[in-house]
Amino acid sequence: MVLKKSFPVLVLLWIGLVLFQSCDKAPAGRSADKLPKEVSYNFDIRPILSDKCLACHGPDANKREAGLRLDDPKSAFSALKDSPGAHALVAGKPELSQAYLRIVSEDTTQLMPPPASNLKLTSREIALIEKWIKQGAKYEKHWAFVAPAKPALPHVEKADWPKNEIDFFVLQKQEEKGLAPNEEADRERLLKRLSLDLTGLPPTLQMMDEFMGDKSPSAYEKMVDKLLLNPAYGEKMAIHWLDLARYADSHGYQDDGYRTQWPWRDWVIHAFNKNMHYDDFVTWQLAGDLLPNATKEQLLATGFNRNHKITEEGGVIPEEYRVMYVTDRNDMFGKGLLGVTMECAHCHDHKYDPFSQKEYYQLFAFFNNVSEVGIESVIGGPETYAKRPLMEISNDDVKSILNFVNKPDTNRLIVSVMGDLDTTRKTYILQRGVYDAHGDEVQAGTPASILPFDSRYPKNRLGLSKWLFDKRNPLTSRVYVNILWQEFFGRGIVKTSGDFGMQGELPTHPALLDWLAVDFMEHDWDVKRLVKMMVMSATYRQSAVLTKDKLAVDPENVFLARGARYRVHAELVRDLVLASSGLLNKTIGGPSVKPYQPAGLWEGATSGRGLLSVYNQDHGQSLYRRGMYTLIKRTVPPPTMGIFDASNRDLCEVKRLKTNTPLQALVMMNDPTVLEASRVLASRLTQENSGARQKISKAFRMIVCRTPSDKELEVLETYYQKELKTLSPQAADKMLSVGEYPLMRNVDKRTVAAMMRVISTIYNLEETITKS
Template sequence: MLNRSYYLMGVLAGIFYAFQACNTDSTSGADEAKLPDVVSYNFDIRPILSDKCLACHGPDANKREAGLRLDVAESAFKALEENPTAHALVAGKPELSQAFLRITTQDTSLLMPPPSSNLKLTQREIRLIEKWIKQGAKYEKHWAFVPPKKPALPEVDKTDWPKNEIDYFILHQQEQRGLSPNEEADKERLLKRVSLDLTGLPPTLEMMDRFLADNSPNAYEKAVDQLLKNPAYGEKMALHWLDLARYADSHGYQDDGYRTQWPWRDWVIHAFNKNMHYNDFVTWQLAGDLLPGSTKEQLLATGFNRNHKITEEGGVIPEEYRIMYVTDRTDLFGKGLLGVTMECAHCHDHKYDPFSQKEYYRLFAFFNNVKEVGIESVIGGPETYAKKPLMEISDDDVKNILTFVNKPDTNRLIVSVMGDMDPDTIRKTYILKRGNYDAPGDEVTVGTPEAILPFNPKYPKNRLGLAQWLFDPKNPLTARVYVNLLWQEFFGKGIVKTSGDFGMQGDLPTNPELLDWLAVDFMSHNWDVKRLVKQMVTSATYRQSAVLSPEKLKADPDNIYLARGPRYRIHAEFVKDLVLSSSGLLNRSIGGPSVKPYQPAGLWEGATSGRGLLSTYMQDHGPKLYRRGMYTLIKRTVPPPSMAIFDASNRDLCEVKRLRTNTPLQALVMMNDPTVLEASRVLAARLLQEKTDARDKITKAFRLIVGRKPREKEVEMLTAYYEKEAREIKKPVADKALAVGEYPVPETIDRTKLAALMRVVSTIYNLEETITKT
């Protein structure tokens, strides 16, 4: 009966195929022209299979139907289990390929994907599969798992436009699609853009004036070099790494006690400022404690893998939480450093990528030997700020070894770091059935996913060996993933948009040749981060104006082909930094403990158990109020509210890409946040104390905040607003406005004029352009 069904299906589908072919010849030549000349498995077929087929016919053996895998050539071409005379694919012959017949049949009982799945192939997808089969149905290893090769620079028509190699790849794609790049942004906007990108701070008036006056051909490159030398560069670059490393100032979970991991943050800033190359930067964090002759700085770097949440609650099962800690480290390694969703194989074989559950636990085994317990103590005093294994940082260390650590007092300072158990007592690792901590299966030893790169037996079987594997020249992912993360930092989205998923369900690279060129170039220049950053921000692609014409909006609404400059709101921390810096309030000290600025009352008190140092919010005062946003204390259960509204990470898990929303709450923050209002008042007071007229004061405020000279119309409107407020504002209203914030109001100042100018400055802070990178 089964064979008869297949026979009938074949006959019916054959008739349908013949009819479709006739139709194609006569009516759909235009559609055929839209298909690529050569259909690529990686870039045309695999995405279709991933979305529509591999849930039932992919790597997950537990979910596989009919014993058929369509992601592996050997399985797709072999005889079907249910009908040995049939094959899912027959190279060159769609009419004999059961996979094609099943996606084109009109019989809903045989149609694939089944109607009950709510999945359906489009006509273009069907035609792509048909053409691919006609061309031989050639399989390719997933593009991200093939080591990158450095492609030749493509030929372009507009040869006078490129500034460096990046531009050839970008321009080539534009010219293929009838696009052309924008002109270079004006000097003021360009300086603001690169200053925000390299330091997280707006340019000063002195920087603006110097750059505007410099007409030399290399004026922009000189400005970039100065910004790269600025200590604020390390702070800016550290922010995305803190998200990736899930850095926070509390342990998480219900008690959510205080922790002192901030010296590790100081090290990250220091590492970026001294341009520590990426291979050493990551190796120290993964395995600094295992390096020969390990130093105290290398040990501190391993705090990277102790930033995860840790429970201090009574009554928990210690082994359950210890397994959670190891799982967190494994998942971070997969997502943050490899750019793959290894966590999907925690409970079963990965449904889409070629990672088995056994391979997941072999990777897990690298992190399973840390000398830690699930719960060490209940919430309490300084001894619980860090969890074993730990290191103590003495005043002598800060004076002689860890000179970059900003230790403000002589109190005991301890940090959680990595440290394995004695080699003679290696903790065994088991596959956990369905991921349950108390359901061990087969024992496994350390190893890495074969589809990425087999683990070299010459490497030590520990975290140091894992780091060596990560930076093996044959590893296809490490360089690609990091250059993509940096591209995302400067252009708003990665060449691979799904920066944490380079697997089969992730987005394809918009410019695969550029991604591979950058990756190979990065490796061949010894993983030099500052060099890579400079390459990106000095490219003609980066320097383009962000002006958007109707034609370009229609042709490329998402700016995939970068025919215009990037334009998007800056990160939450940099919103605060811009406000503090432009007003003159910014405390520029680097590193040190996190601080507690203004915050609405009562948020902490209702959210946790009521025990420990973080049970109540004790606001800081004085210079601590004016630290950069990255130093704001992050309590995981109640993250800083104003920064959360601007999409900052709560640091629960590894995050390689922040959301970027646009909500009314963000406008309310800019209009009402005490920091913004206080900054408006302080800047207004400083301007009033200068011997200039109202127009000059407003022009200066505009330049400091927006980063450019205002147009005449803008000056006129703001001056008229100031004069109106100065005439009409009442003393009680003025006094109430000036009472915001702790920074003192000058005693001799005209309070009515101050309140009026404060409102003008606040208005400038609330311009969309102010907190937008254009």
């Protein structure tokens, strides 16, 4: 009986021994070509296990087969449950490692993964596992939970290409893959890219002429510095932070009443413009109220943690909603600042990352002491615009310490902020995440796998911020560097910006990420310095031209052998249209506005109560504010913005989707703002003393930000002449009636309408709203 039971194991051992002895011959199906010198568990082995093995041999106990966990070294090196004399892994000996023998078995009843799973390891993956076992089968702590160390700059062959340290790491990867970087983009396209990235606005004709005429070696850097000093820089940089902080102008839930958090948005713009360093920027928002002798500005900054949804419905259970508010803050802290999915541990221990449910509620405790209630009042008057704890901003405040707040009237202005109770509210583990199912009491703390909470720090939000910016914290710097990289290159070094955990994507350039993270900390978390380094790099300046060879090798541009090419953010689509037409109202800050919107949207999805039950469109200059100032009602977010993938700000969002749909084309063809901009620009151009060809060329430069080719001009001029001949007076009148901006007097309507058609066509070019 014993022999009979052991027979399959003996056969597998014999097969493995034969394979092992012949491995130097690189048998068919198991090529060892291009294997790394040292095989890494984190970067080479764990991705294979995650894709092919961990569904049955991973952290999920309910689905685990044979009691074996291959992601846990203790289990992997232990005797097998069904074969006590055998082990899944034997360090240095693949011929004795059952996990290896099963993946190379030719017996389909023994083969792993089972054929029925439709999963199969490639020859390279098998060779990696074999080499890893030979090298000792060393497990590693997850890469993101190890504090970054600053690596040396790598050696590259094309040593004359790098312009700063970033380029060495990028070029090394390219050379490994047989790629070469593109040449630098032409000046016109490069300026458009830079201006959109740093200010969210297209370059003006004056900027284009100035840059094209500057032949000095420092011309590009001078333009970078000029744009970094532009007040629009703060507005552009604020957009990603408003997504992360889930900023909106309504409370959410059914009634979805109006809220006045916009002074906090004014502060964010101000903070970016004055280059507030990231550690202070975040600390003020997390715990400004707990700083010694806290100022009103520091208190205003804490509006960051009161941007979550708040109910105003009658009949709710207050404690249930209060716990929801705390949960929202906790989850936002995990995703937005730590780049981990802490919310997965709300109801049970995290299945994939080393976070227990207890640790989730220890972190929860930092945000659980706010002096708030689940429901404060029903929807109504000005007192409900903000929820306690709150602060009032007086006219004297905006003349002194809060002079960056754009307060347009003398009405009461109140903002929800943070403020703790005088006593400590007890925090419990909530069984299955249910608000009133109290388990064990816990004290404030942090996940030990990231960094144990230092006993020197106070157990409050200020202490949490000190922990966050402890140089030993492995995540804080990496996560923000990655978010900024995503802003300028279209994709993070870690593609899953909000998930640096076990289920997240591996960094494409881990050494570069670590170098940037350490450098960011070494230079006191200086955001503008980091931004300048990124846009000054040769990597950033590359042409976006794509060859067939590069498309075949690197279709997603992971290795950055060409410039990034993608549509700009939803807010910037609007900004580009308004700025190029001359309509843009450049006022910074202030209350959100309600531009053109299809009738009936709010009225069809409302409780019928409060200031936001009916959409009352704004008029005059309010119609031409930047996209970031468009009022966001959470239950009915701005439709045009949504079509271009803007966040509805329900929850923390660190990465927007990038879609390409017919609805986007329909917006550019029919949106009143685009048509009005086309009309206004056409009216202005027709007043100039120049020919049609010159007018069209100027419009093209203002919108697309480059000089059109002769062929492009010919097509557009031919279209203009055709429209001029065929447009009837009635059709021209109808076209020119769009929008509220007054039509110039004494203009030839057919001429303006024909030019409007041409300009509308230019706005509809893919290149217009694409960063390339």
